[in-house]
Amino acid sequence: MSTVLPGNEVSASAECPNRNAEDVLLRLPARVATLGEGMTIRRALPNQGKRMIGAWCFLDHAGPVDVSHGDGMRVGPHPHTGLQTFTWMVDGEFFHRDSLGCEQLIRPGQVNLMTAGRGISHSEESPAQRSPLLQAAQLWIALPNDKRHIAPAFEHYPELPRNQQDGVNMTLLVGEAFGEKAPTRVYSPLLGMDLRSDGIASTQIPLRPDFEYGVLVLTGSAEVAGETLLPGELLYLGQHRQTLSLHFPEATKILLIGGEPFAEGILLWWNFIGRSQAEIESYIRQWNAGKDFGEVRGYPGERLRAPELPAGMRFRGEAT
Numbered sequence: 288m289s290t291v292l293p294g295n296e297v298s299a300s301a302e303c304p305n306r307n308a309e310d311v312l313l314r315l316p317a318r319v320a321t322l323g324e325g326m327t328i329r330r331a332l333p334n335q336g337k338r339m340i341g342a343w344c345f346l347d348h349a350g351p352v353d354v355s356h357g358d359g360m361r362v363g364p365h366p367h368t369g370l371q372t373f374t375w376m377v378d379g380e381f382f383h384r385d386s387l388g389c390e391q392l393i394r395p396g397q398v399n400l401m402t403a404g405r406g407i408s409h410s411e412e413s414p415a416q417r418s419p420l421l422q423a424a425q426l427w428i429a430l431p432n433d434k435r436h437i438a439p440a441f442e443h444y445p446e447l448p449r450n451q452q453d454g455v456n457m458t459l460l461v462g463e464a465f466g467e468k469a470p471t472r473v474y475s476p477l478l479g480m481d482l483r484s485d486g487i488a489s490t491q492i493p494l495r496p497d498f499e500y501g502v503l504v505l506t507g508s509a510e511v512a513g514e515t516l517l518p519g520e521l522l523y524l525g526q527h528r529q530t531l532s533l534h535f536p537e538a539t540k541i542l543l544i545g546g547e548p549f550a551e552g553i554l555l556w557w558n559f560i561g562r563s564q565a566e567i568e569s570y571i572r573q574w575n576a577g578k579d580f581g582e583v584r585g586y587p588g589e590r591l592r593a594p595e596l597p598a599g600m601r602f603r604g605e606a607t
C-alpha cells in the first residue's frame with residue numbers, strides 16, 4: 288500500500304521537528320487518492336503538520352471499498368528498509384508474499400508485521416476468493432538506529448488481546464493496555480489499539496504521559512477529548528495526558544496510536560527509510576539492479592521500479 292499515491296515521499300525529519308507541547312490538539316487532514324475501482328486511500332502520516340507519532344511514521348487507511356469485481360487490490364513486489372510494515376485488517380482479505388518465502392492470508396482482526404531491517408521485498412494482493420468489502424490500515428514503524436540493520440522477518444498474529452469496557456470493544460495491536468501485552472514484536476515503546484462501538488457509547492482510557500498519541504476514525508464518528516472527528520483526519524493529542532475521553536454517537540471504529548517521541552532523524556523516500564542521502568541512493572540502485580532484496584515468487588505481475596531522486600535534489604536537514 289506504500290506505492291499507490293501519486294508522487295513520492297520526500298521528507299527529512301529535521302525539516303519539521305516533532306512537537307512536544309502539552310495539551311496539544313492538532314487536526315491533521317489526510318491526503319486522499321482514489322485509485323481504479325473506487326479504491327480510496329487516505330494517507331494520514333507522514334503529514335505536513337506532524338511527521339511521526341512515536342515511531343509510527345506512515346499511516347494509510349484503505350477503503351472501505353467494494354472489491355467484488357475486477358482484481359481488487361494489487362501491489363507488486365517492492366522493497367523496504369529500516370522499518371516494519373504493520374497491516375491491520377478491518378474488512379476483507381489480503382494475500383502477502385515476501386522474499387523470505389512467506390505466504391500469508393490475512394483476515395479481519397489479524398495483524399501482519401513485516402520487519403524489513405536491512406532489506407526485504409514483498410507483494411500484496413486481493414485473493415481470488417474474497418469478501419466483497421475491503422478495508423485496512425497499513426502503518427510503518429521506523430526502526431531505531433541500533434536495530435535498523437537486523438535480519439528481515441515476517442510475523443502473522445491471528446489473535447490479539449481484547450477487552451470490553453462501557454460498550455466499547457478494544458483490541459490491543461501493539462504495546463500494553465488493560466493489563467495485557469500485545470504479542471507483536473516492536474523495537475521502541477509504542478501503542479496501537481482498535482476501539483469499536485456498535486452504537487452510542489462513552490468511555491475513558493488511561494494514557495501514558497510520556498507517550499504522544501493520535502486518533503484516526505476508520506468508520507462512523509467520535510468525540511475525542513471533546514473534538515468531533517470524522518474519517519479523513521488524524522487528531523494529534525501530544526504528550527502529558529493521563530486519560531482520554533471518548534464518545535461514540537453511533538457505530539464507530541477508531542484507531543489509537545501512540546509512542547515515545549522518536550528522537551532520531553530519519554529520511555524517507557518511496558519505501559525506504561535511511562539516515563543519509565547516499566544510503567537512499569544505494570537502496571534505489573541496488574533494488575533497480577535486482578540486488579540485495581531477494582525475490583518474491585509467485586506474484587502474478589511485475590515488480591515495481593524505485594523512482595530515482597529528482598536530479599539535483601538534496602534532502603534538507605539530512606539525518607546523520
Ligand code: MN
Pocket residue numbers: 288289365367372409558
Ligand atoms: Mn510494502
